[in-house]
Amino acid sequence: MTSIDKLGGEVRIHSIYHGLARYRSAVELGWYDFVGRFRRSKIGVLWSPIQMGMFVGVIVLLLRKGLGDGEMSYALYVAIGFYAWDFISVSLTEGATHFTAQAGLIKNTPVSLTHITLRKVSFLFFRSLLNAPIPIIAIVFFGGELGFNLLWLLPAPILYACFTYSCLIVFGVIGAYFVDFSHMTQTVARFLFFTTPIIWQGDVGARKLISDYNPFSYFIEIVRAPLSGNVISPTAWLVVIAASFGGLLLAVWVQTAFRTRLIYRL
Amino acid sequence: MTLDDVKLYLPIGRQTLSAIFSPPRDGGKDPRFITQRGGRYCKALDGVSVNIKSGDRVGLVGPNGAGKSSLLRVLAGIYAPTDGAIDLQGRVSTLFTPNIGMNDNASGVENIYISARTLGMSRAHIKSVTEDIIEFADLGDFINLPMRTYSAGMKMRLGFAIATAIEPDILLVDEVFGAGDAAFRERARARMSRLMSRAGIIVLATHSDGVIREFCNRILWLENGRVRFDGETAEGLKLFAAHNKKAPTKKAAE
Numbered sequence: 118m119t120s121i122d123k124l125g126g127e128v129r130i131h132s133i134y135h136g137l138a139r140y141r142s143a144v145e146l147g148w149y150d151f152v153g154r155f156r157r158s159k160i161g162v163l164w165s166p167i168q169m170g171m172f173v174g175v176i177v178l179l180l181r182k183g184l185g186d187g188e189m190s191y192a193l194y195v196a197i198g199f200y201a202w203d204f205i206s207v208s209l210t211e212g213a214t215h216f217t218a219q220a221g222l223i224k225n226t227p228v229s230l231t232h233i234t235l236r237k238v239s240f241l242f243f244r245s246l247l248n249a250p251i252p253i254i255a256i257v258f259f260g261g262e263l264g265f266n267l268l269w270l271l272p273a274p275i276l277y278a279c280f281t282y283s284c285l286i287v288f289g290v291i292g293a294y295f296v297d298f299s300h301m302t303q304t305v306a307r308f309l310f311f312t313t314p315i316i317w318q319g320d321v322g323a324r325k326l327i328s329d330y331n332p333f334s335y336f337i338e339i340v341r342a343p344l345s346g347n348v349i350s351p352t353a354w355l356v357v358i359a360a361s362f363g364g365l366l367l368a369v370w371v372q373t374a375f376r377t378r379l380i381y382r383l
Numbered sequence: 384m385t386l387d388d389v390k391l392y393l394p395i396g397r398q399t400l401s402a403i404f405s406p407p408r409d410g411g412k413d414p415r416f417i418t419q420r421g422g423r424y425c426k427a428l429d430g431v432s433v434n435i436k437s438g439d440r441v442g443l444v445g446p447n448g449a450g451k452s453s454l455l456r457v458l459a460g461i462y463a464p465t466d467g468a469i470d471l472q473g474r475v476s477t478l479f480t481p482n483i484g485m486n487d488n489a490s491g492v493e494n495i496y497i498s499a500r501t502l503g504m505s506r507a508h509i510k511s512v513t514e515d516i517i518e519f520a521d522l523g524d525f526i527n528l529p530m531r532t533y534s535a536g537m538k539m540r541l542g543f544a545i546a547t548a549i550e551p552d553i554l555l556v557d558e559v560f561g562a563g564d565a566a567f568r569e570r571a572r573a574r575m576s577r578l579m580s581r582a583g584i585i586v587l588a589t590h591s592d593g594v595i596r597e598f599c600n601r602i603l604w605l606e607n608g609r610v611r612f613d614g615e616t617a618e619g620l621k622l623f624a625a626h627n628k629k630a631p632t633k634k635a636a637e
Contacts, residue, residue, distance in 0.1 A: 142500045149486070149497050156488040156529075225479040226502060227460040377463035381394050 132376055133369065136231020143232050147239030151247075162247050169251045173199050176316050193345060196255030198315040201340040204245050205333060208281040209306045211237070212288030213299035220383035230372055230379070234285045238278055252344065262346035269343040276339065276361040283364030290375045293382040309333060332356050384435040384458070384553065384584060389467035391453055391608070392417060392424035415448075415607055427453035428464070429608035435584055435601075442599035442616065443588040444623055449605040451588035455479070455555045458586060473552030473583060480557075481542025491526035491533075491541055492517070498545045512548040519574060520544040521567075540567055547578050554582040558589055572597075592620055 136143070155161040176199070177192045216223065219233050256263060292298045312327055315337065319328025328334045335353040342349045395416075417424050428450050435441055443451045456462045457469070459477045484501030485494045495516050499509045517526055520541045525533060533541070556575075579585050579598055587598060595602065595616060602619030604612040612619050 139503070142503075146484075146497065146500055149489070149493070153486045153488060156486075221480070222484060222501065224456075224461065226477060226483060227475065228501075228503075378394075380462065 132229040133231045133372060136229030136233075136235060139229070139232050140235055143235035144239040146236045147241075148243055150236065150240045151243040165244055166248045166250050169199065169203060169248050170254075173251060173255075180316060190255075190259035193255045193259040193261050194318070194341070195316055196259075197252045197261075197341045197344050198337050200245075200248060200252045201337045202310065202313060202315045202333070203248065204241060204277060204281070205336055206306045206310065207241055207244070208284040209288065209302050209309075210299075211241075212284040213292035213302040215285045215289030216293050216379060217289075217383060223380055223383055230286065230376060234282055234289075237285055238281050241281055242274070242278070256344060261344050264346075266343050266346060269349055270340065273339050276357050277336070279361035279365045280336070280357075283361070283368040286368035287364070287371050290371050290379060293379055313337060332360050336360075384472070385468075385470045386431055386433045387468045387470075389428055389431045389457060389464045389469060390426070391428035391450075391457055391462055392465045393427050393453070395423050395425050426608045428457065430467070431605075431608070431610055432467075433603065433610060433613060435586070437583040439601050440579065440585045440599045441587065441601045441603050442595035442619075443586060443603050443605065444590070444595065444619070445605035445611070450608040451605055452479075452557055453608070454605065455557050455586060455588055458553070459555050471553070475553045475555065476549050476551030476582075478546050478554070478556045481539050481546060483542070483546070485530060485538075485542065487531040488529050490529055491520070491522055494530055494541065495545055498542070499548070502546070502549075504549070516541075516544045516548050519547075519570070521570075536567070543571060544574075547574055549578075550581055552583045554579065554585045556585065556587040556589075592624075595620060 152162060155164060158164060160167075173192075173196045176195050181191050215234070215237060216230070219228075222228050222233065223230075252261075255261065288298070288302065292302075309331075313331055313333045314324070314328045317324060319325050319334060335350075335356040338353040339349050339357050341347075342353070415426050417426055431450075431454065443454065445451055453462065455477070456479075457464055458471065459475055459479075461477075482498070484498050486497060489497060492513070495513055496509055499512075500506075504512075520526065520537075520543075522533070522537055522541065525537060530538060530541075576598070585598070586603075587594070589595060599616050602612065602614065602616050602623070603610060604619055604623055612622055
């Protein structure tokens with residue numbers, strides 16, 4: 118069981134350390150959480166890629182003619198963009214209820230907030246992994262890039278994991294203090310979906326302006342560019358690295374500052 | 384395990400807001416509440432000092448709201464004390480609530496793994512105790528069926544079997560007795576007895592004199608977050624019973 122040598126101030130750091138040390142169980146439990154959601158359904162986890170595929174298909178059929186194809190196929194553009202956005206959007210919306218949903222566990226066991234959060238991060242990665250056929254199908258059929266360029270994709274999971282961890286911790290704490298926050302994040306996520314270049318291309322005019330000043334554009338770019346044979350811009354690297362690691366520092370501070378107080382709000 | 388003047392003040396709202404929306408019914412004279420730094424707090428623990436040695440089996444008694452569960456949660460590291468110092472060495476295990484982290488749609492066997500892993504047990508340990516848990520829970524073929532098909536008692540049996548499949552140095556227990564049918568209660572008692580004989584220190588919160596007589600060699604009587612009595616079991620129970628007889632409840636007094 119959890120071993121605590123000293124209580125008080127040190128337990129907060131202890132909590133992060135213990136959570137990291139138990140990363141294996143966090144990954145396993147993330148998998149059980151994922152399959153648990155589909156356990157009673159006939160085709161189980163396949164519902165997740167089916168939902169995504171349907172959405173991408175409908176968007177492409179409806180909007181294709183109105184937008185120029187540019188250098189890459191619109192279907193490929195939407196499939197990869199939506200795949201990356203899905204991960205971000207779920208981090209934002211589930212972040213707000215992240216700790217309140219685990220109130221029973223937090224109130225009754227000396228569980229580390231880091232462990233709960235890593236469990237959720239791994240849940241999101243499994244979800245993402247099972248949705249991977251959608252962008253893969255798009256790459257195969259619509260002329261995506263499958264060469265050495267894919268190596269540029271490697272930092273993306275690490276950066277996304279840092280970003281998601283920060284979102285879950287920071288939004289989870291805010292969500293525990295303000296119940297309205299979960300409704301707000303859903304509204305904001307919907308707004309961000311339309312202001313991020315997922316189904317439109319931010320190449321000219323007002324679209325370019327919105328795209329340039331939206332950090333999520335760059336999160337999408339670090340996944341989309343390598344898969345479509347393009348080069349990731351230095352701005353994208355800079356923004357995503359700064360947001361991910363800056364977010365991580367903020368999350369550690371929030372976790373340290375609110376670890377002992379959070380429980381009173383659950 | 385030493386507690387030195389441990390205080391735990393639980394926040395119950397901002398002073399200004401609570402003054403407007405829920406003003407204190409007795410004009411703010413209830414000694415269990417305190418107002419400081421713009422906030423209103425409940426004094427769950429108010430200066431608890433106690434030294435518990437290896438081999439002590441401490442029975443926590445006191446009326447509802449005395450601070451028993453709060454003290455257990457402070458010892459478990461769930462609540463951080465507002466003030467005071469705690470020196471605690473060893474592996475701490477908690478038996479506060481059964482069915483931690485279980486999934487209704489997963490089978491009993493899967494839930495053993497999920498719950499035990501959530502509680503922090505290693506894979507090797509779970510592997511070594513799974514048969515014991517299955518045997519103790521005694522659910523027959525139900526163990527391979529989804530947990531949603533279980534009765535409340537069966538769920539409790541499985542939760543209890545998992546939570547007690549541990550070997551802690553310090554065991555903290557919050558009212559886990561009294562559930563299940565008579566036969567299971569007897570077996571649960573025997574299992575607890577075995578678990579307790581292995582643990583170095585036990586702190587057990589209960590309202591049952593019988594449980595205290597059977598398992599404890601020391602009594603800690605809490606009232607309004609303070610220690611009212613700390614000492615030998617027989618004497619403590621006698622004083623506690625006498626106090627309960629003397630202090631009728633408000634309803635009875637009316």
